[in-house]
Amino acid sequence: xxxxxxxxxxxxxxGVDVNSLHSVQSYYAGYYGGGGGSGGFRNLTLISGEAMxxxxxxxxxxxxxxxxMAPLSMAKPARPLVSARYNLSTILTDDGPAFVGFxxxxxxxLKSRHYVLGWSFSIDRPAPAxxxxxxxxxxxxxxxxxxxxxxxxxPVATAAFLLAAGMAILLLVRxxxxxxxxxxxxxxxxxxxxxxxxxxxxxxxxxKNSNLLGIGGFGRVYKGVLPASRTEIAVKRVSHxxxxxxKEFISEIVSLGRLQHRNLVxxxxxxxxxxxxxxxxxxxxxxxxxxxxxxxxxxxTLDWALRVQIIKGVASGLSYLHLDxxxxxxxxxxxxxxxxxxxxxxxxLGDFGLARLYDHGGADGPKTTHVVGTIGYxxxxxxxxxxxx
Numbered sequence: 001x002x003x004x005x006x007x008x009x010x011x012x013x014x015g016v017d018v019n020s021l022h023s024v025q026s027y028y029a030g031y032y033g034g035g036g037g038s039g040g041f042r043n044l045t046l047i048s049g050e051a052m053x054x055x056x057x058x059x060x061x062x063x064x065x066x067x068x069m070a071p072l073s074m075a076k077p078a079r080p081l082v083s084a085r086y087n088l089s090t091i092l093t094d095d096g097p098a099f100v101g102f103x104x105x106x107x108x109x110l111k112s113r114h115y116v117l118g119w120s121f122s123i124d125r126p127a128p129a130x131x132x133x134x135x136x137x138x139x140x141x142x143x144x145x146x147x148x149x150x151x152x153x154x155p156v157a158t159a160a161f162l163l164a165a166g167m168a169i170l171l172l173v174r175x176x177x178x179x180x181x182x183x184x185x186x187x188x189x190x191x192x193x194x195x196x197x198x199x200x201x202x203x204x205x206x207x208k209n210s211n212l213l214g215i216g217g218f219g220r221v222y223k224g225v226l227p228a229s230r231t232e233i234a235v236k237r238v239s240h241x242x243x244x245x246x247k248e249f250i251s252e253i254v255s256l257g258r259l260q261h262r263n264l265v266x267x268x269x270x271x272x273x274x275x276x277x278x279x280x281x282x283x284x285x286x287x288x289x290x291x292x293x294x295x296x297x298x299x300x301t302l303d304w305a306l307r308v309q310i311i312k313g314v315a316s317g318l319s320y321l322h323l324d325x326x327x328x329x330x331x332x333x334x335x336x337x338x339x340x341x342x343x344x345x346x347x348x349l350g351d352f353g354l355a356r357l358y359d360h361g362g363a364d365g366p367k368t369t370h371v372v373g374t375i376g377y378x379x380x381x382x383x384x385x386x387x388x389x
Contacts, residue, residue: 012046016065016084019091025084031070032079044069051117051138055080063087072132115139181273193254193269195280200235200271202227207237214288223283232283233268239276253279259325263317265340265350284348286341293336310347314339317349 002011006021015023029046033039044052051072057080058065065088066080092098100121104114117135120127181197203224204211213221219238226233250270257267271278286292289310292302302310314334321329331338331349338351 012043014067014069014082016067016082016086018086018088024086025082027082029069029081031068031074031077031081033074033077044071047112049138051135058088060089113139181271193257195269195271195278197271197273197278199227200224200278200280203233204235207235232285234281234283236279236281237276238279255327256329259321259329261317261320263313263346263348264320265348281350284340284350285343286345288337289339289341289347290336292341306345310339310341310345313347314349317347321349 002008003021006023008015008023009026010028012029013026014029015026017023028041028043030041030043033042046052053070053072053074053076055068055076056065057068063085065082065084065086067082068077068080070077102114102116102119115138117138118130120130122128201207203226204222205224207220207222211222211224213223213234215221219236221234221236224233224235225231250272253267253270257269259267265284266282268280268282270280318331318334321331333351334349338349340348340350342348
């Protein structure tokens with residue numbers, strides 16, 4: 001097992017460790033084949049279950065440790081796998097006994113067995129050769145061992161699967177709640193005018209405050225960029241709890257979305273969620289007229305020619321709403337904050353939140369039974385009597 005704590009190079013290596021779990025020198029497990037050690041490096045897999053040979057030699061005169069390994073049937077390669085310079089006289093002192101032997105570990109994650117089939121040791125001379133024909137065979141893994149392994153692995157795998165499945169379900173539920181919308185059968189006819197909440201959420205980066213364009217009486221407005229078309233939009237979030245008249249309200253929104261005039265802010269569509277309505281408009285890069293009129297930083301300068309151009313544009317838009325469209329549209333909240341400026345500083349009338357539709361010459365003409373709009377911008381008689389002359 002690779003252990004990053006001790007800087008292991010991988011999970012299949014040979015290392016020289018002296019009085020520490022940090023290797024003085026290490027290399028990938030394998031051997032150099034061919035006559036005289038001239039052959040290339042060949043890999044050996046330590047967990048393959050195949051028997052292998054290992055030679056450890058120490059030359060006290062040059063303080064060098066050599067480690068060589070090879071398959072069981074092969075003679076000792078001439079070239080060692082790992083060579084490390086270390087004076088072992090600093091470790092093997094005369095103060096106490098020294099022990100030579102073998103130890104093994106699995107890393108603590110899986111059950112395994114290690115076998116020493118034979119070994120040879122010598123001091124001051126080469127170790128006697130091992131007669132490979134007399135070595136015992138590696139024991140076979142019994143069915144009982146497999147069962148014990150399954151008893152360990154299966155519960156761990158099951159727990160990991162259940163944990164992963166639970167996390168996936170949790171993420172799906174959170175995703176569903178994040179992008180949940182309200183849909184009713186009557187909205188099918190308005191399908192092309194409806195935006196998905198997921199698209200609007202990603203377009204505005206989750207309605208971050210950094211994309212907030214302004215706060216009005218009817219809600220907050222955010223700038224966004226639609227993921228598919230890269231179109232810049234403005235999204236108004238309006239809170240609502242009542243379902244009464246929602247069908248008629250959406251119908252009027254869709255009707256207003258058919259308005260086409262260069263001095264009107266295009267209403268592109270809508271989206272509905274529980275307790276929330278989202279209206280999608282064209283984005284106006286220069287903001288609202290009132291911000292330009294009261295610009296203290298001097299970023300926008302409105303000379304008289306430009307002001308007249310804006311007034312004419314708004315008047316042209318109102319004429320279209322009152323006379324030229326198929327229905328009469330009464331905006332009912334004309335003020336500088338509802339006049340937006342496009343990239344060419346053309347005035348565009350926006351915010352149709354209070355607008356109402358009437359038929360041309362119909363009996364239900366443009367009149368109202370309650371005051372709507374902003375006091376100071378509506379007709380004086382409307383504020384006094386509740387009726388428009």
